[in-house]
Amino acid sequence: MKVAFVLLAVASLxxxxxxxxxxxxxxxxxxxxxxxxxxxxxxNNSFSPGTKTIAAGTSVRxxxxxCTGDAYNGQTCVQHSVTFDGSSSSALQDQGTFExxxxxxxxxxxxxxxxxxxxxxxxxxxxQ
Ligand SMILES: [Cu+2]
Numbered sequence: 001m002k003v004a005f006v007l008l009a010v011a012s013l014x015x016x017x018x019x020x021x022x023x024x025x026x027x028x029x030x031x032x033x034x035x036x037x038x039x040x041x042x043x044n045n046s047f048s049p050g051t052k053t054i055a056a057g058t059s060v061r062x063x064x065x066x067c068t069g070d071a072y073n074g075q076t077c078v079q080h081s082v083t084f085d086g087s088s089s090s091a092l093q094d095q096g097t098f099e100x101x102x103x104x105x106x107x108x109x110x111x112x113x114x115x116x117x118x119x120x121x122x123x124x125x126x127x128q
Pocket of ligand 1 (some may be wrong): 045079080081112113114115116120
């Protein structure tokens with residue numbers, strides 16, 4: 001129940017991108033997208049948190065955080081996906097976000113289409 005409330009609060013705050021940042025940052029530094037509170041980070045070879053419980057009718061947002069290095073020395077961004085077998089999934093992408101809503105209670109497992117066999121998997125538990 002608490003989780004659902006947090007998700008709703010985050011949803012109402014999202015939408016104002018804004019890069020902010022200091023003047024000394026390289027122009028294209030920071031293509032990582034830190035997840036919002038209650039979201040899931042897509043990092044290299046793991047989803048964090050790997051398990052999450054939400055209320056039916058709410059959604060989950062994943063944010064890609066798979067870039068390392070910086071614009072001066074070269075940045076490497078690794079492609080990952082949020083793949084649900086049999087339902088809507090993200091593209092294979094190296095930055096950005098993906099959001100999916102869950103209407104029906106149940107347990108939903110997902111994996112990265114590239115690194116799933118390395119244990120890059122996650123579970124969303126949807127409660128009534
Ligand atoms: Cu991956």
